[in-house]
Amino acid sequence: MNKIFTSLVFLIISGVIVLGLALPIPNIPALGDKARVLYFHVPMSWISVLAFFMSMWYSIRYLKTKDHDYDIRSYSCAQLGFLFCILATATGSLWAKFSWGSFWNWDPRQTSIFILLLIYGAYFALRSAIDSEDQRAKLSSVYAIIAAVTVPFFVFIMPRIVESLHPDPIINTQGKINMDSSMLTVFISALTGFTMLYLWMLNLKIRVEKINYNKLSINE
Numbered sequence: 001m002n003k004i005f006t007s008l009v010f011l012i013i014s015g016v017i018v019l020g021l022a023l024p025i026p027n028i029p030a031l032g033d034k035a036r037v038l039y040f041h042v043p044m045s046w047i048s049v050l051a052f053f054m055s056m057w058y059s060i061r062y063l064k065t066k067d068h069d070y071d072i073r074s075y076s077c078a079q080l081g082f083l084f085c086i087l088a089t090a091t092g093s094l095w096a097k098f099s100w101g102s103f104w105n106w107d108p109r110q111t112s113i114f115i116l117l118l119i120y121g122a123y124f125a126l127r128s129a130i131d132s133e134d135q136r137a138k139l140s141s142v143y144a145i146i147a148a149v150t151v152p153f154f155v156f157i158m159p160r161i162v163e164s165l166h167p168d169p170i171i172n173t174q175g176k177i178n179m180d181s182s183m184l185t186v187f188i189s190a191l192t193g194f195t196m197l198y199l200w201m202l203n204l205k206i207r208v209e210k211i212n213y214n215k216l217s218i219n220e
Helices: 003-022 032-065 068-100 108-129 133-161 181-219
Strands: none
Touching (some): 003 032, 003 181, 032 068, 068 108, 068 133, 068 181, 108 133
C-alpha cells in the first residue's frame, strides 16, 4: 500500500489515541471515564468479525479455484482475526475490571469470545498438523468456512439470548449510550482508523506468507 494510505493510518490512530484520552466524556450514568475503552474495544471486535468473514470468503474462493494465493489470504485473515480477537478480549477484560470488579466473570460475551478463540486455535493446530500443501489448504478452507458460520452465533446471538452483565449495543441509555458529537467523531474515527490498520497489516502479512510459500516451493 502506498505511503499516503500508511500516513493516513498513522494520523487517524494517533488522533484517536490522543483525543480518546484527552476529550471529556459526556455525562453517561454508570460509565464515566471507563467509556474510553469503547474507542478500542469495539473496533477490535469489529475487525475480528471482518477478518474471520474475509477468511471464509477466501476459503470459498480457494475451493472453487484451487489457487494457493487464496489459501494464503484466508490464512492471513484468520491469523489477524485471531490477534484482534485477543485484543478485543483484553480490552473487554479491562472494562470488566472497571465495571464488575474482576477481569474475568464468565459473562456470556466473555464465554462466547473464549469459545471463538478455541475454535480458531484449533484451525491453526489443524494447519500445523498436515504436511501436504494441497491437503492442508483444502481441509483448512473447509474448517475456516465452518468456523466463520459460528461467528454470528457467538458474537451476536448467544450474548443476547442469555442474561448478561455486558451493556446492550453500544449507543443508548436503556440499551444505548448517548454520545455527544465529539465522542461520536472519535468513535467513528477509531472504527475507520483501526480498519485501515487491519488492511495495512493484512497486505504485509500476505506478502510475507507469499515469500515463505515461494521459498518452500523452491526448496522442494
